[in-house]
Amino acid sequence: xxxxxxxxxxxxxxxxxxxxxxxxxxxxxxxxxxxxxxxxxxxxxxxxxxxxxxxxxxxxxxxxxxxxxxxxxxxxxxxxxxxxxxxxxxxxxxxxxxxxxxxxxxxxxxxxxxxxxxxxxxxxxxxxxxxxxxxxxxxxxxxxxxxxxxxxxxxxxxxxxxxxxxxxxxxxxxxxxxxxxxxxxxxxxxxxxxxxxxxxxxxxxxxxxxxxxxxxxxxxxxxxxxxxxxxxxxxxxxxxxxxxxxxxxxxxxxxxxxxxxxxxxxxxxxxxxxxxxxxxxxxxxxxxxxx
Amino acid sequence: xxxxxxxxxxxxxxxxxxxxxxxxxxxxxxxxxxxxxxxxxxxxxxxxxxxxxxxxxxxxxxxxxxxxxxxxxxxxxxxxxxxxxxxxxxxxxxxxxxxxxxxxxxxxxxxxxxxxxxxxxxxxxxxxxxxxxxxxxxxxxxxxxxxxxxxxxxxxxxxxxxxxxxxxxxxxxxxxxxxxxxxxxxxxxxxxxxxxxxxxxxxxxxxxxxxxxxxxxxxxxxxxxxxxxxxxxxxxxxxxxxxxxxxxxxxxxxxxxxxxxxxxxxxxxxxxxxxxxxxxxxxxxxxxxxx
DNA sequence: CAAAATGCTTGACTAAGGTCAGGAAAAATA
DNA sequence: TATTTTTCCTGACCTTAGTCAAGCATTTTG
Numbered sequence: 001x002x003x004x005x006x007x008x009x010x011x012x013x014x015x016x017x018x019x020x021x022x023x024x025x026x027x028x029x030x031x032x033x034x035x036x037x038x039x040x041x042x043x044x045x046x047x048x049x050x051x052x053x054x055x056x057x058x059x060x061x062x063x064x065x066x067x068x069x070x071x072x073x074x075x076x077x078x079x080x081x082x083x084x085x086x087x088x089x090x091x092x093x094x095x096x097x098x099x100x101x102x103x104x105x106x107x108x109x110x111x112x113x114x115x116x117x118x119x120x121x122x123x124x125x126x127x128x129x130x131x132x133x134x135x136x137x138x139x140x141x142x143x144x145x146x147x148x149x150x151x152x153x154x155x156x157x158x159x160x161x162x163x164x165x166x167x168x169x170x171x172x173x174x175x176x177x178x179x180x181x182x183x184x185x186x187x188x189x190x191x192x193x194x195x196x197x198x199x200x201x202x203x204x205x206x207x208x209x210x211x212x213x214x215x216x217x218x219x220x221x222x223x224x225x226x227x228x229x230x231x232x233x234x235x236x237x238x239x240x241x242x243x244x245x246x247x248x249x250x251x252x253x254x255x256x257x258x259x260x261x262x263x264x265x266x267x268x269x270x271x272x273x274x275x276x277x278x279x280x281x282x283x284x285x286x287x288x289x290x291x
Numbered sequence: 292x293x294x295x296x297x298x299x300x301x302x303x304x305x306x307x308x309x310x311x312x313x314x315x316x317x318x319x320x321x322x323x324x325x326x327x328x329x330x331x332x333x334x335x336x337x338x339x340x341x342x343x344x345x346x347x348x349x350x351x352x353x354x355x356x357x358x359x360x361x362x363x364x365x366x367x368x369x370x371x372x373x374x375x376x377x378x379x380x381x382x383x384x385x386x387x388x389x390x391x392x393x394x395x396x397x398x399x400x401x402x403x404x405x406x407x408x409x410x411x412x413x414x415x416x417x418x419x420x421x422x423x424x425x426x427x428x429x430x431x432x433x434x435x436x437x438x439x440x441x442x443x444x445x446x447x448x449x450x451x452x453x454x455x456x457x458x459x460x461x462x463x464x465x466x467x468x469x470x471x472x473x474x475x476x477x478x479x480x481x482x483x484x485x486x487x488x489x490x491x492x493x494x495x496x497x498x499x500x501x502x503x504x505x506x507x508x509x510x511x512x513x514x515x516x517x518x519x520x521x522x523x524x525x526x527x528x529x530x531x532x533x534x535x536x537x538x539x540x541x542x543x544x545x546x547x548x549x550x551x552x553x554x555x556x557x558x559x560x561x562x563x564x565x566x567x568x569x570x571x572x573x574x575x576x577x578x579x580x581x582x
Numbered sequence: 583c584a585a586a587a588t589g590c591t592t593g594a595c596t597a598a599g600g601t602c603a604g605g606a607a608a609a610a611t612a
Numbered sequence: 613t614a615t616t617t618t619t620c621c622t623g624a625c626c627t628t629a630g631t632c633a634a635g636c637a638t639t640t641t642g
Contacts, residue, residue, distance in 0.1 A: 004417050008402040010490045011420035012313065014427040015306045022303065032628060050589075062630060064591055086589045086638045111299040118426050119520045125426055126295050128419035129302035135409050135416055136305040199301045229410045323598060341619080353600060355621055377608045377619040 018114070025106050029099070034058075038066050039096065040103055042076055046089040049078075075099050130201070130226035137198045138230055143239045146195045148183040148207065153193055156205040160222035164282075167259040171282055185209035191216070192243045196223070196232050203227035206236040208244055211253065216244050218254040221263060233263070237270050245291045252291065255283035309405065316397050320390070325349075329357045330387065331394055333367055337380040340369075366390050421492070421517035428489045429521055434530045437486045439474040439498070444484055447496040451513035455573075458550040462573055476500035482507070483534045487514070487523050494518035497527040499535055502544065507535050509545040512554060524554070528561050536582045543582065546574035 026036045041052045053063050067090060070076045075096035081087040092100060118125035134141075146153045161176040180186065186193040186207045196204035204223040211217050218240055223233045244252055253275065256263055267287050275288035317327045332343050344354050358381060361367045366387035372378040383391060409416035425432075437444045452467040471477065477484040477498045487495035495514040499507050509531055514524045535543055544566065547554055558578050566579035 004406055004413060005399055005402045007417050007421055007424075007492060008405060009398055010492050011424040012310065012398075012402070013490060014424040016310050018427050019303065019307050019310060034629065059630060059632090060590060061592075061632080068591090084589085084639070088590070107300060107303075108296055111296045111303075114299060114427070115295060117429055121520055122295060124422060126298050128422045130298055131415060131419045132423065133298075133302040133305040136309050136405070138408055199304060201298065201301050229412050231410075325599065350600060350602090351620060352602080352622075359621090371608095375609070375619085379620070 022107070022110050025110060026103065028106070029102060034062075035066050035069055036103060038063065039070055039075060039100060042090045042092050042096070042100075044092045044097055046079075046091040048081070049088050049090055052090070070096075127226065130224070133201070134198050134203060134224075134227045134230070141196055141198045141203070141227075141230070141232060141235075143194050143196050143235060146193050146205075148186040148193045149179050150195075152195055152202040153205065154178055156195060156202050156222060157220065159224065160205070160220050163222065164257075168257050168282055169259075182209070186219075188247075190247065192240065192247070194236060194239055194243070196227075196236055198227060204232045204236055206240045208240050208247075210249075214249060215251040215253060216247070216249040218244075218252055221266075233266055234270065237266065241270075241289070241291065250291055252289045253278065254287055255279045256285050256287070257282050258284040313398065313401050316401060317394065319397070320393060325353070326357050326360055327394060329354065330361055330366060330391060333381045333383050333387070333391075335383045335388055337370075337382040339372070340379050340381055343381070361387070418517065421515070424492070425489050425494060425515075425518040425521070432487055432489045432494070432518075432521070432523060432526075434485050434487045434526060437484050437496075439477040439484045440470050443486055443493040444496065445469055447486060447493050447513060448511065450515065451496070451511050454513065455548075459548050459573060460550075473500070477510075479538075481538065483531065483538070485527060485530055485534070487518075487527055489518060495523045495527055497531045499531050499538075501540075505540060506542040506544060507538070507540040509535075509543055512557075524557055525561065528557065532561075532580070532582065541582055543580045544569065545578055546570045547576050547578070548573050549575040 023033055026033060029036065031039075037056060038052060038058075041047060041055060049063060049067065052058070053060060056063075058066075067076065067078060070090075071078055073095075074093055077091045077093055078088050079091065081089050115122050115125065148157075157178055157180070161173070161178075164171050164176070165173055185191045186209055190210040192208045194206050195202045202224075204227060206221045207219045208216050209219060218237075221233060221236060223236070241252065252272075254267070254272070255278070256267070258264070264285055264287075270289075272287040272289045275286050277283070277286050279286070314324055317324060320327065322330075328347060329343060329349075332338060332346060340354060340358065343349070344351060347354075349357075358367065358369060361381075362369055364386075365384055368382045368384055369379050370382065372380050406413050406416065448469055448471070452464070452469075455462050455467070456464055476482045477500055481501040483499040485497050486493045493515075495518060497512045498510050500510060502508050509528075512524060512527060514527070532543065543563075545558070545563070546569070547558070549555070555576055555578075561580075563578040563580045566577050568574070568577050570577070
């Protein structure tokens with residue numbers, strides 16, 4: 001009775017109540033849940049209705065009708081996509097933005113309330129939620145390109161730096177600055193900056209910069225604590241290697257530090273092998289791979 | 292964008308999907324969700340329909356109809372409560388028990404599936420779920436009497452022993468045996484054994500045994516790691532003190548070890564003060580309180 | 583260019599959940 | 613004992629969600 005599954009089911013019950021309560025409060029704005037959910041997916045810049053349908057798994061007839069009620073309330077405008085006039089796009093009107101902000105406020109308030117219940121340790125609660133969300137969203141984790149100066153990219157780098165400071169003797173926060181001075185190196189056509197997303201949370205990153213015409217360097221592999229053990233680091237390495245290949249590189253290098261043991265193990269199982277030192281100081285290990 | 296509230300809302304989205312999927316699989320038994328939920332609240336011994344209505348927050352008319360469909364399927368039997376013939380009680384028939392077991396199996400299977408997704412660290416996932424469930428169910432935590440040989444009681448004691456072994460030098464698992472040799476001391480009319488429940492998970496315990504006609508001893512205060520910081524220990528102490536009072540005791544004593552710092556702090560803030568040693572060995576602190 | 587496929591809308595229909603007023607039986611209260 | 617209250621049932625009715633087939637405009641394919 002105290003086994004893992006009983007505990008998990010208790011979690012399910014607790015969370016069902018919570019989610020149900022959130023739905024109830026959305027109802028407070030005098031609109032059925034279906035319409036409210038659709039409205040919350042529409043951006044001021046416009047959202048393809050096919051995208052809404054896919055996200056909410058709605059029947060096309062049903063969605064069509066929900067959109068029409070929102071349009072009748074003057075919350076959204078529907079327009080044909082100029083590129084393909086069969087497709088339609090929904091835009092938020094100013095009134096729609098106001099309404100949407102009201103829903104945001106409800107969600108925000110309820111979240112704050114939940115957080116308040118955590119008492120003295122909200123961080124522990126958030127960590128637990130991150131772990132669960134990442135686990136449940138595991139199959140949805142996707143790797144996408146980013147610009148090294150994006151705010152998500154900077155957040156990843158900051159977390160990576162925090163890790164280095166924590167793990168490697170002799171590295172202090174002052175030695176690491178953001179944004180990257182050589183950001184240009186991590187952009188196409190010679191470099192890349194990849195982020196692994198779980199829902200709208202960046203949970204991992206890796207990047208690539210040119211060393212010479214045929215050699216590139218893999219830099220800053222990081223996976224968030226809550227997302228480890230799910231093969232994300234390996235997926236990032238595969239992604240960056242195939243990207244390097246498609247950018248025309250034949251050789252890859254990287255440097256790392258003995259304190260990052262899991263990373264070193266990962267590199268080796270990905271087919272990387274030791275090479276002579278080509279950088280200094282915090283680096284203690286140097287690996288290479290030919291594509 | 293990476294603040295606590297954004298993360299919490301991501302958690303909400305992840306978990307909504309999961310709960311929705313569970314509902315979908317309940318649908319697999321060819322019965323609408325409402326009826327399935329009602330069925331799962333009915334015990335073979337019989338459940339008052341007022342209780343079901345309260346738990347699911349259903350309209351009496353609606354519940355009446357749901358019960359009738361279950362009765363028509365021969366899954367339940369309805370009978371008037373002999374004590375108050377206005378009230379009715381629902382009993383599971385053998386067919387109903389079979390059907391209920393099928394729902395249990397579905398929930399169990401889905402839970403096992405989720406657990407499998409945790410990869411190499413299922414324990415971390417369960418710990419996270421416990422923390423969240425306990426936090427969300429905080430207001431529902433209730434303290435009830437138990438028998439010291441109940442399986443929940445034994446589980447609490449085992450966890451308490453594990454804590455002692457971990458915290459106190461010189462205590463080894465072999466020194467602590469279950470069930471308690473003097474279980475009788477913790478039963479009415481001279482003793483008590485209280486358990487704090489969060490949903491169906493025991494998250495804390497405390498017990499009381501007689502020392503002499505006017506003095507009792509408080510023993511084995513424990514709160515699960517996932518439930519700390521919510522005042523449960525304090526509630527347990529209040530409960531056991533008022534129980535001692537109603538059992539006619541005038542004085543309370545307890546012994547504890549210096550390693551259990553939070554407990555000692557709690558005792559002092561509950562109005563306990565140092566008294567002369569009255570036990571030996573692992574005990575290093577002795578406190579008392581006059582009611 | 584004709585045929586097929588795609589994206590969406592419309593209307594007809596169903597199931598499920600939920601509300602409400604009224605009423606019967608039983609219990610509590612005056 | 614008469615009145616009020618409680619508990620539940622019944623029937624009428626409504627809203628929401630969801631399915632399905634037909635149809636229109638547009639794009640893609642052969």
